[in-house]
Structures are given as structure tokens and as C-alpha cells.
Amino acid sequence: MTAVDPTRSLSSGRAPRGPVGAIRTTCAYCGVGCGVLATPDGRGGAAISGDPEHPANFGRLCSKGSALGETLGLEDRLLYPMIRCSKGTMEQVAWSDALDHVASRFAHIVKRDGPGAVAFYLSGQLLTEDYYVANKLMKGFIGSANVDTNSRLCMSSSVAGQRRAFGADTVPGCYEDLEQADLLVLVGSNAAWCHPVLYQRMLANKQKRGARMVVIDPRRTDTAGDAELFLGLKPGTDTALFSGLLVHLADNGALDPDYIERYTGGFDEALARARSIAGSVGATALATGLSEQDVADFFRIFAATPRVVTLYSQGVNQSAQGTDKVNAIINCHLATGRIGKPGASPFSLTGQPNAMGGREVGGLANQLAAHMRFTPPDIDRVRRFWKASRIATHEGLKAVQMFEAIARGEIKALWVIGTNPAVSLPDADAARAALKKLELFVVSENVRSNDTVNAGAHVLLPAQAWGEKSGTVTNSERRISRQRAFLEPAGEARPDWWIVSEVAKRLGFGAAFDFNSAADIFREHAALSAFENSGGRDFDIGALQSLSDQAFDALTPVQWPTRQDNSQPQPRFFANGGFFSSDFKARFIAPEIPALRTETTAGRPLRLNTGRIRDQWHTMTRSGLSPRLGQHLPEPFVEVHPDDALKFGVTDGSFARVTTDHGQCTLKVVVSERQQRGMLFAPIHWSEATATGSRVGALVAPFTDPFSGQPENKATPASITPYEYVFRGFALSRTPLALPDHAWWARVAVPGGHGYLLADNADLAGWQSWLRSVAGDDLAEYKDFGGGVYRAAYFASDRIEACLFIGPAQDAGDWNVVKQLFAADRLDDEQRRMLLSGKSTDGLASAGPIVCACFGVGRTTICDSIAGGAHTPAEIGAKLKAGTNCGSCIPELKRLIAQVGSTDPEQRQLAAAN
Structure with a gap:
């Protein structure tokens, strides 16, 4: 056997810093695993750029990665442990009290009802070290495999x-x-x-x-x-x-x-x-x-x-x-x-930043750590390595099954770590209702409020966020990268691995959870991957099991496997066989004859497809904080083919109610020929915290794949009907607003505060009363109740503190213009005078809705550039920088070029308007 220097994959002795003091870390979003340079500004923020040395991205970042610096604020952070008291309110407690409470309640339920009565639900946002400790506790020492992850929903x-x-x-x-x-x-x-x-x-x-x-x-x-x-x-x-x-x-x-x-x-x-x-x-x-x-x-x-x-x-x-x-x-x-x-x-193509790392440590309920399975040899191997006397001996409940078991009262304690299942699970209303039945509902989070927290959490444990935590993630090509801390933890936030380890110690398993750092956990994880593994298991990072703390800190991206007896990581598998079955051969699989689980009917004549949009991520708890990312598609919507729009009476820009057998949502209508006839498409991102009646997960049928347990999110039978709102408008405020119950609204991050896009059928006098209850009577107002228009603003010194614009759809005011005025530290007399017109003032022309989120370039600016002679995306990029970073706006640039360059006046008008 050839000895291997475990630092061969490292920057030998080099500190994990980039140019001018930047910290090398990894993006918090998708499974591409892009390298990031984060340069702290000393005020709790950081400048973000791509790491040109990272082999996943070579310096390029997408719009979301580029905007990570806008998501580091503390405004909605959970800063201290909290426990729900007998009055039903959440009260701040000491860490020791919170951990004692969680451990004692888990121990009581396991003793009374057995290990199958408790569960963990984890996240592809966790670091590998967090994942490892949670799986070790539940599967190895509590003795249940009821630990699954939101990665069940994506890969x-x-x-x-x-x-x-x-x-x-x-x-x-x-x-x-x-x-x-x-x-x-x-x-x-x-x-x-x-x-x-x-x-x-x-x-x-x-x-x-x-x-x-x-x-x-x-x-x-x-x-x-x-x-x-x-x-x-x-x-x-x-x-x-x-x-x-x-x-x-x-x-x-x-x-x-x-x-x-x-x-x-x-x-x-x-x-x-x-x-x-x-x-x-x-x-x-x-x-x-x-x-x-x-x-x-x-x-x-x-x-x-x-x-x-x-x-x-x-x-x-x-x-x-x-x-x-x-x-x-x-x-x-x-x-x-x-x-x-x-x-x-x-x-x-993996969805989450550490879905792969979760798979490595057994984050799915049907896996053991290090890509081992629930077979007698693997169970015994992991048991001996962990010295685990109560190791789980059979697969646990997968995500949808887990929440169904909670609803039946079979699972009585649940610990949710770093995810928002009340929004993301199919049949999300049923999932939220199930959470309210738990005897013990623990949430480890870094946000103070989301739909899952608000579903009745009994204990809230503040976890460190991206920028504060340190460990590893693995991307879609099996490449392990370091996430490094570059900010001080907020409040009393702690690493997830520390929180779980402290509960494990209180449950009596201290010797197995005596970890002092992420490096300690990584070394054990690497050692388990190599334990009794002479090439028979694919996942093996044994060459890294003896890394010193310094070497772990300096770890550069490395692809697995990186075995002790192999000096080079392996970029590809199976060109010459070498499969991991008992006979070392691959298996062709004869698939079942394909058939959708449910047919459309006269009452549900369409199929609902759900998915993501360009600039948002999951349930927007992070990406929703960025003003840049909220401007491209700011409202929850449903996309409809023109023939279906005509058939069902909905029009572009109006509202519609989408209904399935599981729930209903009210969404803005986008009519598009890119949508297939008979199909609807709606994004997954909006939650009860960010919009009214727009939790698309509540519409999705809870049907799952029989082999993977993954839900069917792409073909739920649905119907669509028009829903009319008389008034449209928006509100802007320096502080969050509690909007009237009768309004439809979507929250949008804006520079300087909070924005809300509105629709409503209520009396405008009621809106006036509401605004006065928020801002007082000292308002600048324009009201034409007979014409259906109300506009008002409240000023603090020379700055807008809050404003409301509401009226008929085409007469509510220009959202983009007022946003720019709201962002200003000071308005001059002319700007104040013109504000309530809702129109552009001299020198403040609206750039239009944002097309390029990386550089904040609006549609009007782009159309002007095209009209001025920019006929290709490259020429637009040379003038405006649009499309020159992540490139995800280039398809839209091409469409605008085609429309603005058309001889058809309607096409040119459409480009400017839409």
C-alpha cells in the first residue's frame, strides 16, 4: 500500500484567504458549488465575488450568488433560544435550559413510545458535519432511522x-x-x-x-x-x-x-x-x-x-x-x-448546495452513513465503528410518509433543522396541520419567523447562518469544498452540529459526541468512509481522515473518491466497469409502463407543474432579503397558454384562482405561448410570510415514487378561474407592515425597506384609515375616491418613511419610479411635490422592471439601448453590462431584441410594457 500525504489536495500551508483579505468560501445556493470570495466590511456585511480559482465556477457567480451580500442582515434573525410558555407565547431562555428541555422531552417520548415515535427532518442547506452528527444521533444512538431531508423532494x-x-x-x-x-x-x-x-x-x-x-x-x-x-x-x-x-x-x-x-x-x-x-x-x-x-x-x-x-x-x-x-x-x-x-x-444536476454531502452521511431515511445501506453487514460495520448499541436496523420513514405518520399521531416529537416543510412539502396545508399535533416540535433556524416556525414550534434554537458557520459541502460532481466563517455569529447562534451534540450528551451519549470542531467531525466522517473499505464502496475519503486542524482550514476543493491507497482523486467512474454491485456489473432496469397517478377531469381539466424562477431560492428566507433579486419577477404567478387563457377566461396581468383537490391559490396571470396547452406552471417560492394565498405546495398532490419516495410535483390535476380585483397598488415602508386582512399582497425587498404589491376590492376609505393607524394623521395625500384613487406618504425629515399608492390597475402610480424616490435619503421640493403623481420627475426616468439582476439593469434601459443600435446580447453587454456575469438574462435580452427590432408597433410596445 502506498502512503499518501493527506495534504496533497490542499494549498500547502496557504491560508484560506483570497486577494486583499477575502475569505474563500462556497455559495449557499444550488448544487453547482461555486467558490466565493467574501470580504468583510467590518460592519456585519461583506463584499461578494466569485473565486477565480474554484474549479466549479472559475470566478463566475449567478444572480443569487452575486447578491449574497444583501442577505447578511440581522433584521429577521433568530438570536436566542426560545421556548413556548404555558400562555402560548415564545420566551427567551438560556441555552442550557433549552437543551435540557429538548433532551428530557425526547428521552421521555422514546422511553414511553419507543424510538419510532421521534424524527428529525433535515436540509440540503446543512453542512456535512451538521448532517453527520444528526444522523449519528438518530440512527446510531436513539435507534430510529426516522431522519430524512428536504433533499428527498429534489434528488x-x-x-x-x-x-x-x-x-x-x-x-x-x-x-x-x-x-x-x-x-x-x-x-x-x-x-x-x-x-x-x-x-x-x-x-x-x-x-x-x-x-x-x-x-x-x-x-x-x-x-x-x-x-x-x-x-x-x-x-x-x-x-x-x-x-x-x-x-x-x-x-x-x-x-x-x-x-x-x-x-x-x-x-x-x-x-x-x-x-x-x-x-x-x-x-x-x-x-x-x-x-x-x-x-x-x-x-x-x-x-x-x-x-x-x-x-x-x-x-x-x-x-x-x-x-x-x-x-x-x-x-x-x-x-x-x-x-x-x-x-x-x-x-x-443537484438542487441544493449540500444535497450530495447529505447523501454521503446517510441523510436519507433509507441510507446509513458513508453510502452504506440497511443490510446486516453494513449495519454491523457502522455499529462497530460508532460503538453504537442501539443502531437502527431498518429504513425509516421518508419525508411524505413521515408527515403522514405525524398526522396519525405515530410520531410525537419532531426536530426540523434548516428547512421550511410547511411550505415545501406537497399537500402543504396537511403538513402544517400535522405539525400542530406534535407533543414536541423543535426548530433549529436562523430566521425568527417562517411558515414552519409559525405552525406551532415549541422550541426555537438559533443556528448560525451562511457566513458564520464553518465546515464542508459537496457539489454535484462529488467535489468537497469548504464553507468558511467570515462573520461573527449573530446573537447566541451556534453551529447545528454543536446543538445536536449537546442534546446527545444530555441523552447520555457524550463519549460518542465529544466533538470540539467541524474538523473533528470531518475526520471521523472520513475515517468511517474508509473503514473496512478496500474499494468495495464508492464513497471513500480516507486520505483526508488525518487532516490537522490547520490542514482542514486550508482544504481546497477535492473530488472523491480520494482513497488512502490512491494518490489521485477519481473524476469519473465506470468507463471500464467496476460497478458496486455484488458481481461488479451494472444493471439495466426494465421500467414500468409510464402512467400518471391521476387523470384530469371536467372539474380539473389542466395539470399543474411547479418549479423555480431565476432569481429566487426555495421559500425565499434568504433570497427574499435581496432587493436585487426581488425585481425581476416580484409577484407569485401562474403561467397559462393563450388558448387555455381564452378558454377559461383569464387574461395576462389579471388574477386567477388555481384549485386542486388539495388547496387553492390566488396568483397573477402570465399568458405565454411557451407554456404547453393543458398545463399550468406556478413557482414554489412564496409562502404565507411573503404573499397572500400563494403557497403553491398546498396545491400539490402527495403522490410519491414507489422506489425513491420523491413527490410528484409536476402534474397535479387543476382548474383555473378568473379572480377580479378592482384596485391595484403598492406600499413602501422603512419597517415591516401588517396589511389589512382583505388585501392580496406580495412582499418585495426594496432598497431602504420593505415593498408590498397590492390588489384589493375594499373601500378606499378603509385604506386611508389603515394608513393613518400605521403612520398617524400627518400625511401628504391625494385622494379621488370617486375615481378610485388614493395616494399618500408620510415623511421623516426629507425622507419618505411610508407611502401607499392604490387605484385602478393602470392608475396606481409607477412602482419603479416611487421605489427610486423611496430609496433616496433626501427628496428635494420638486420631488416631494411630484411624488403623489406617481410619475417620473426630470432626471429620474424609470429603468423599468429589472431584467439583469446581477447589475440591476431594467427593461426600459435595455430597450432604449436596442433602439439605439445594440442588436446582440454582446452589444447590450458592452453598453450596459447586462448579461455579462451569469448570463441567465441573455434569453430575455434576445426576446427584447426581436421585439424592439420588429417592424410591428405592437411588438415594440409589448417589449417596453412587459
Whole structure:
């Protein structure tokens, strides 16, 4: 065995600082895992830029990453432990009292009802060290596997598919493949918006090497704008498409028979099943709703291109057939030997910054740590390593099952750490109701209030936030990076691993949780990965198990596996077999014949697809704090095809009520031909804390994949009906506002305070009374109740303290102009005089709604630039910088160029208005 220097992956002796004192850390958002340079400003904030040395992003950041500095404030932070008292109010307590209370209540419930009566629900936002300690406590020492994670909602179908095919949850490729492929197939992935840094690497390949792109998605997303071929298939038919592709590859001599024979099993059964699902181009077209020509073109391109990367994300995973979809994709790569080779692999685009790290430590209820399973040998191995006398011996409840068990009264204590299930789970109203039944409901959070906290938490424990905590995360290509602290912790906030360890000590397990730092935990995690692992398990970072504290601090990004007997990390798997099954072969999986769990009906004639938008993240507890990120799409909305809009009587810019068998939401209508007929699309981000009646999770059916337990978020039967509001408007305030119950509102972060977009049917005199109750009688007012207009402002010195503009839809005032005035420290006499007109004053023209969030460039400014001769995104970028950072606004720039450059006056007017 060759000895390995564990610091070989480090910057030898180099401090983890970038230029001019910047701290090297990792972004807190998606699974791309971008490196960040954070330069503290000494006032609790920091300047943020991309780390040019990080191999995930080479200095590029998306709009969300670029705006991380705007999310570091303390305004809504949970600063102290709190316990709900007998009067029902939350009271501040000492850490020792809070920890004693949690430990004693957990111990009482376990003693009375057994370990199956308690559960943890974790988050892909946690650091690996936090995840490790929580899993160790629940699975190893409490003796229950009821510990799951919100990653169950985003990538567990990929985990299940990879385990079925490869014998382990192994990502076979790496990011370099995106630059070396000749064909990039994106399935259920709007990478232009959701993974823009990686998408720019794909576009660079397209521009420099001529790589082609195929986009497969029910929605014509911005990603489709760069594709040579767009396949707008019917929802739920991905398995049929890739089954048809497998048949085509077999019938046209495009297989790799040597690879199939030497390294795989089950091919004949999988091919026979594929023939029964979609045995020809015509059958595939019929099953998917695509044209035969498009299907034939896709099959031909795939068959003729040896270097293919198929990238898939939530459109594949978030499905009741998600695992079968994943395996149908993998089957095509195995059949052609296009796996683990430069520019050739299936690749899952992970949603969260540490979903992968959570998988490494057993964050899912059906896993043990270090990619081990609930098999007798693995259970015994982990038990011996941990010296755990009460180790769980069978899988626990997955997320949806867990909350159903809470509703039935079977789980009586729940600890939620770093996530917001009252918003993000399907059938979210039922999940919220279940939380109220718990005997003990503990939340570790860094925000004082969100929908989950407000669902009746008994104990609140203040956790450190990004910028304060230190540890590791693993990105989508198996690359471990350090998150480093660059700010002092807020209030009494503590690391999540410390909080869990302190409870474990109080439960009597102190010897196993005697951790003094994240480095201590990382070393144990690395040692477990190598324990009795002579290459039989994929996850192995044994070369890092002896890192000193100094070496851990200086750790530079390293890809696993990095084994003790292997001096080089391994970027790819399976080019020459070496799978992790008992016979070392991959398995072709014969998928079930695809069928959606529920059919549409006369009462629910449409299907609801949910997803993300460009500049927001999850339930907006972080991204919602950034004024830049709130300006592109500031209101919750539902996207509708023009034919469906006409059929159901809804119009662009109006409101509609979307209803399913599980709930209803009131949303702004966006009519778009990019939406498929018969489908609705609504974003997931808004919560009860950020908008009225817009928790889209409440609409989603709780159907799950039988293998992964991942919910179906893409095809719930739904209806849509118009909902009329007479008045529209907005309010701006230096402090948060409690708006009248009768109003529809959406909260938007704005420079200098808080913004609210409003709609209502109530009497305007009531709005006047409400504003006076907030700001007093000393108001500057313009009122025309007969014309339906009320505008008012309250000033402190020469600055707007609060203002309200409300009226008919086209006469409420210019939100963008008033926002600029509100942000000013001082208004001159002319600006004060013109304020209540709601219109631009000289020298303060509205830039329009923000298109480029990275640089704050508005639509009007961009349209003016196009009219002035900028005819390409590059020319716009040269003038305005728009599109030159993450590039996620480039598709919109292209649409504006087409509209403003059109000879049709309506198109030009549309570009300026929308």
C-alpha cells in the first residue's frame, strides 16, 4: 500500500484567504458549488465575488450568488433560544435550559413510545458535519432511522436510479464533461435559470466546439432558446421517450455489445420492456405527443454522437415515476458504453448546495452513513465503528410518509433543522396541520419567523447562518469544498452540529459526541468512509481522515473518491466497469409502463407543474432579503397558454384562482405561448410570510415514487378561474407592515425597506384609515375616491418613511419610479411635490422592471439601448453590462431584441410594457 500525504489536495500551508483579505468560501445556493470570495466590511456585511480559482465556477457567480451580500442582515434573525410558555407565547431562555428541555422531552417520548415515535427532518442547506452528527444521533444512538431531508423532494429519484443501476449512489461524470461533450441533452432542466454557471460552460462548448443541444421539457423554458432541437413532450412521458431511444439504438447498430456483455446485466429484459412501451419512432411520438420528425431527429443525433452528456434535474426527479425515468436515461448510456468517459455520461444536476454531502452521511431515511445501506453487514460495520448499541436496523420513514405518520399521531416529537416543510412539502396545508399535533416540535433556524416556525414550534434554537458557520459541502460532481466563517455569529447562534451534540450528551451519549470542531467531525466522517473499505464502496475519503486542524482550514476543493491507497482523486467512474454491485456489473432496469397517478377531469381539466424562477431560492428566507433579486419577477404567478387563457377566461396581468383537490391559490396571470396547452406552471417560492394565498405546495398532490419516495410535483390535476380585483397598488415602508386582512399582497425587498404589491376590492376609505393607524394623521395625500384613487406618504425629515399608492390597475402610480424616490435619503421640493403623481420627475426616468439582476439593469434601459443600435446580447453587454456575469438574462435580452427590432408597433410596445 502506498502512503499518501493527506495534504496533497490542499494549498500547502496557504491560508484560506483570497486577494486583499477575502475569505474563500462556497455559495449557499444550488448544487453547482461555486467558490466565493467574501470580504468583510467590518460592519456585519461583506463584499461578494466569485473565486477565480474554484474549479466549479472559475470566478463566475449567478444572480443569487452575486447578491449574497444583501442577505447578511440581522433584521429577521433568530438570536436566542426560545421556548413556548404555558400562555402560548415564545420566551427567551438560556441555552442550557433549552437543551435540557429538548433532551428530557425526547428521552421521555422514546422511553414511553419507543424510538419510532421521534424524527428529525433535515436540509440540503446543512453542512456535512451538521448532517453527520444528526444522523449519528438518530440512527446510531436513539435507534430510529426516522431522519430524512428536504433533499428527498429534489434528488432522491436520482439516488434510487443510480443505486439500482450502479449498485451505489455514484455520479459517474464531472463538470469537465460539459465542455467535452459533442451533444448535451437537457431533460426536465431549466439550467439557464436554475444552474446558470454550469449552463454558461455548456454554451461556451457550443460556441467554441460546436456542441449541439437538445432540450426535453413540457415547458419551452429559457434553456430551450439555445437548443437545436426542443422536444415539448407530454408530462410524465420521459420514460417512453428514452425507451423508444433504447429500441432505436438496438435496431440501428448503435449499441456497444462488448460493454454490455462485459460490464452489465439485464439488457434483454430492459429492451423487451422498452419495446412494449415505445417500440418504434411512431409509437414513441404517439406516447409522448411529439412529432415523428422530432423524435426521429433526436434518435438520429443521439445515435450518431459518441460524446453525449444527458443532464437531468427536477423535471425528471420530481415525479411518481422519477426513478424509472432516471433508469430509462441511464439504460441508453449503458447500452452505448457512454459512461465515465470524457464528454459522455448521464449527469444529475443537484438542487441544493449540500444535497450530495447529505447523501454521503446517510441523510436519507433509507441510507446509513458513508453510502452504506440497511443490510446486516453494513449495519454491523457502522455499529462497530460508532460503538453504537442501539443502531437502527431498518429504513425509516421518508419525508411524505413521515408527515403522514405525524398526522396519525405515530410520531410525537419532531426536530426540523434548516428547512421550511410547511411550505415545501406537497399537500402543504396537511403538513402544517400535522405539525400542530406534535407533543414536541423543535426548530433549529436562523430566521425568527417562517411558515414552519409559525405552525406551532415549541422550541426555537438559533443556528448560525451562511457566513458564520464553518465546515464542508459537496457539489454535484462529488467535489468537497469548504464553507468558511467570515462573520461573527449573530446573537447566541451556534453551529447545528454543536446543538445536536449537546442534546446527545444530555441523552447520555457524550463519549460518542465529544466533538470540539467541524474538523473533528470531518475526520471521523472520513475515517468511517474508509473503514473496512478496500474499494468495495464508492464513497471513500480516507486520505483526508488525518487532516490537522490547520490542514482542514486550508482544504481546497477535492473530488472523491480520494482513497488512502490512491494518490489521485477519481473524476469519473465506470468507463471500464467496476460497478458496486455484488458481481461488479451494472444493471439495466426494465421500467414500468409510464402512467400518471391521476387523470384530469371536467372539474380539473389542466395539470399543474411547479418549479423555480431565476432569481429566487426555495421559500425565499434568504433570497427574499435581496432587493436585487426581488425585481425581476416580484409577484407569485401562474403561467397559462393563450388558448387555455381564452378558454377559461383569464387574461395576462389579471388574477386567477388555481384549485386542486388539495388547496387553492390566488396568483397573477402570465399568458405565454411557451407554456404547453393543458398545463399550468406556478413557482414554489412564496409562502404565507411573503404573499397572500400563494403557497403553491398546498396545491400539490402527495403522490410519491414507489422506489425513491420523491413527490410528484409536476402534474397535479387543476382548474383555473378568473379572480377580479378592482384596485391595484403598492406600499413602501422603512419597517415591516401588517396589511389589512382583505388585501392580496406580495412582499418585495426594496432598497431602504420593505415593498408590498397590492390588489384589493375594499373601500378606499378603509385604506386611508389603515394608513393613518400605521403612520398617524400627518400625511401628504391625494385622494379621488370617486375615481378610485388614493395616494399618500408620510415623511421623516426629507425622507419618505411610508407611502401607499392604490387605484385602478393602470392608475396606481409607477412602482419603479416611487421605489427610486423611496430609496433616496433626501427628496428635494420638486420631488416631494411630484411624488403623489406617481410619475417620473426630470432626471429620474424609470429603468423599468429589472431584467439583469446581477447589475440591476431594467427593461426600459435595455430597450432604449436596442433602439439605439445594440442588436446582440454582446452589444447590450458592452453598453450596459447586462448579461455579462451569469448570463441567465441573455434569453430575455434576445426576446427584447426581436421585439424592439420588429417592424410591428405592437411588438415594440409589448417589449417596453412587459
